[in-house]
Amino acid sequence: MPLLQTSLPELTGVYNSKLVKLVKKPLKGSKLVRGKEYPIGLDLVVESQDGTLSGLDIAEVNQFFQDLGESGTLLQLITEHGLVIIQNLNSTDPEHYSQIVNSFFKAQQYHEFEQVGLLAVREKVKKAVSTVGNDDKLNKNLGKLSAHQEFSRYLDYPHVLTFFAEKAPKLGGGQSTTTHATELFDRVVNKFPEFIRDLYEKQGNHVSQKFSYKVSGESKFKISWTDEGAFGKYITQEEKDSEDIEAMKAKAVRLANERVSKNVEFDEHHDLILHQTSDIVQIHPLTKNPIIFSSLPTYYGGYYKAKKGKTEDEISQxxxxxxxxxxxxxxxxxxxxxxxxxxxELEYTHDFADGDILFLDNFSVYHGRNPYTRGDRTILASFWEQKDSSRPKPYKPQTLEELIKPSI
Incomplete structure (x- = not known):
């Protein structure tokens, strides 16, 4: 398959007399989205002075990625193309992954995104590195994880996501699936321009989400709003032990208002209910392309699948x-x-190989995954955002015409 574009910034460095470079490679299924190739695939290649292939130790890899961070070239690729896949790292060590992302993002003046409001347990395994969720424990591996942009319904969300294949699936399934938010916008606006208009004029969309206080055995999610990964960051162990419900509620509301939603309430069971209204037809702050910035596919997907093959009477139930x-x-x-x-339909599907690192612009790309066999996949994640409190974020343009501008 020929390369769609070859005029990429040069990503090279010399370390201990070794030439280190990221070499563009063809990716089956890559496409052009408004003139930019999506995604981009790169192989890490190391050559000795005589031109032969050579090994590379982790210190040299870290310095290479730190230099990439300082130059801004790799971040430019991530922003312009949405998804960059780096292969041939020859390591599946989570510590190596942690060192790479910390070297790269800190040089870029980014910091680790603090995750709150989680409905699944994500265990921290290394510095700035966590598991992607307890899918195996909840049998969620049996179903497809539909497209979503991380924390897009919340007040705060990361810019760049990275995923690392500590253990790539070997039994089939478990692929990473991504959808470009601008390509999705273009497809929807061409079919239903009135839908885009209504989303713009009717204040985007509103969703509500419940976090249980006492988690039952039948619950799909095994996490309470009092847990630290949900809304328990400010709650003390003493308050939990004594079940000081009013004190815990006040602290949960404080965190929710800071990071997730200004509109929260508790029901008669002390379950926390979030109401989230967000403008989902927006402009990417850096590329200036229109995007549908949301988690609607994964939020709506269960109901859509339940409707399939049913009569109107059955659907009404x-x-x-x-x-x-x-x-x-x-x-x-x-x-x-x-x-x-x-x-x-617009998904790009990536079959993981051991050691792959995916760099994904969360503003412009949805992500998900295909079902897999329990225990046959270990993917780690690290999420990052700019340190500056005035960091650019997707925004609603002043006019509808600015949003529905012709594609290039």
Missing amino acids: LTPPPLSYGDGDLIPEKYLDYLFEQSQ
Whole structure:
């Protein structure tokens, strides 16, 4: 397969008389999105002075990625192309992965994104590195994880996500799936321009989400809002032990208001309910491309799948997910059906190899994964954002015309 583009910035360095470089490689299924190749594949290649292939120790790798961070060239590729896949690292050590991402992002003046409001346990395994969730324990590996942009419904969300294949699946399945948010926007606006108009004029969309206080055995998620990864960051162990519910609620609300939503409440069971309204048809702050910035496909996907093959009477017995336009009007299901269908049709699928690192622009690319066999996959993650409090984020343009501008 020929390369779609060859005019990429040079990514090379010399360390202990070894030439280290990232070499562009063809990726089956890559495409052009508004003139930019998506995704980009790079192989890490090390050559000795005589031109033969050579090994590379982790200190040299760290320095190489630190230099890439200081130059800004790799971050430029991530921003412009949405997804950069680096292979041939010859390491599956989580410590090596941690050192690489810390070297790269800190040189770029980024810091680790602090995750709060989680519905699944993500265990910290190394500095700035965690598991992707307890999928095996909850049997979530049996189903497809639909497209979403990390924390997109929240007030705070990371810019760049990275994923590392400590153990690539060998039994089939478990691939990474990604959808470009601008390509999805273009597909939806061409089919249903009135849907994009309504999302713009009706304050985006509103969703509600519940976090349990006491987690039952039947619960899909095994995490309480009092847990540190959810909204328990400020809650003390003494308050948990004494079940000081009012003190815990006050601290959970404080954290939720800071990071997730200004509109929260508790029901009669002391379960925490978040109401989130967000403008999801927006402009990418750096590329200036329109995007659909959301988690709607994964939020709506379960209901969509439950409808398949059922009669209208049977569908009427199902409970739709609690989502609407931001002004409270219901979103017609034909629009949500199409958005979900296109999020899958436009997927790029990556088969992991051991040691792969994916660098993903969370503003412009949705991510998910295919089902896999329990125990046959170990993927780690590290999320990053700029340190500056005024860091650029997706924004709603002043006019609808600015959003629906012709593609290049």
